[in-house]
Amino acid sequence: xxxxxxxxxxxxxxxxxxxxxxxxxxxxxxxxxxxxxxxxxxxxxxxxxxxxxxxxxxxxxxxxxxxxxxxxxxxxxxxxxxxxxxxxxxxxxxxxxxxxxxxxxxxxxxxxxxxxxxxxxxxxxxxxxxxxxxxxxxxxxxxxxxxxxxxxxxxxxxxxxxxxxxxxxxxxxxxxxxxxxxxxxxxxxxxxxxxxxxxxxxxxxxxxx
Numbered sequence: 001x002x003x004x005x006x007x008x009x010x011x012x013x014x015x016x017x018x019x020x021x022x023x024x025x026x027x028x029x030x031x032x033x034x035x036x037x038x039x040x041x042x043x044x045x046x047x048x049x050x051x052x053x054x055x056x057x058x059x060x061x062x063x064x065x066x067x068x069x070x071x072x073x074x075x076x077x078x079x080x081x082x083x084x085x086x087x088x089x090x091x092x093x094x095x096x097x098x099x100x101x102x103x104x105x106x107x108x109x110x111x112x113x114x115x116x117x118x119x120x121x122x123x124x125x126x127x128x129x130x131x132x133x134x135x136x137x138x139x140x141x142x143x144x145x146x147x148x149x150x151x152x153x154x155x156x157x158x159x160x161x162x163x164x165x166x167x168x169x170x171x172x173x174x175x176x177x178x179x180x181x182x183x184x185x186x187x188x189x190x191x192x193x194x195x196x197x198x199x200x201x202x203x204x205x206x207x208x209x
Contacts, residue, residue: 001017001020001023001024002015002016002017003016004016004125005125005126005197006125006126006127006146007126007127008126008129008131008142008145008146013127016125016197016200018118018200019204021209022111022114022204022209023111023114023115023118023123025108025112025114025115026112027115027116027119028108028109028112031105031108031109032109032112032184034101034105034109035101035106035109035110035184036184036185037099038099038100038101038106039184040185041098041099042099044097045097046091046092046093046094046095046097047093048090048091048093049090049092049093050087050090050091050092051086051090052086052088052090053079054078054086055086056078056084058077058078058084059076059078059079059085060076062074062075063076063077107207109184110184110187113188114193117193122191122192123192123193123195124146124147124193124194124195125195125197126146126195126196126197127196127197128196128198129142129157129161129164129196132164134164134166134167135167136168136170138167139164139168143155143168143174146194147194148192149171149172149173149174150173151173151192152175152192153173153174153190153191153193154174154176154177154187154189154190154192154193154194155168155174155175155177155194155195155196156176156177156182156193156195156196156199157176157177157196157199158179158196158202159178159179159180159202164176175190178199179199179202179203179206180202
């Protein structure tokens with residue numbers, strides 16, 4: 001399919017050919033949900049950890065002798081029965097939250113989101129971002145012409161433009177991502193997607209389409 005492409009002044013700069021295998025995919029909410037859950041779970045790290053009786057300090061000596069005291073038998077103050085002792089069945093830092101999703105499903109979920117954004121007119125294609133200085137103020141003035149920066153916007157730039165990413169990083173509700181790092185969560189977490197025409201070719205090459 002062909003759609004209009006704009007320049008940095010928000011003027012028509014011709015058309016760009018979009019591959020239907022990437023931007024013409026049917027919306028699949030179940031698959032997208034599965035991809036988001038998998039991605040967020042894989043980025044989750046366990047922070048809670050309760051020490052067991054083998055990890056708490058002290059307790060090397062038997063509190064009192066086994067018989068003759070009239071008290072219950074105890075072998076160590078590290079027992080869960082004691083205040084300050086180990087915890088039974090507590091949360092452990094070794095817990096694994098990771099989930100799996102196969103490569104084809106993950107890729108199809110990304111295509112589904114891109115297609116949905118295009119259909120909802122929330123995807124803007126810009127011919128190129130060349131000629132801009134690595135200054136946040138200049139980028140701010142340009143991006144205000146392209147999209148409503150009051151809502152979250154993500155910018156997909158061609159590979160090798162890290163300096164531009166640093167300038168954009170200072171703009172509130174604005175983020176950048178490379179074609180190699182495309183993921184469902186970041187695409188969904190932003191209202192508008194601004195993509196450089198050269199980045200589209202990189203995506204097609206990356207996914208061998």
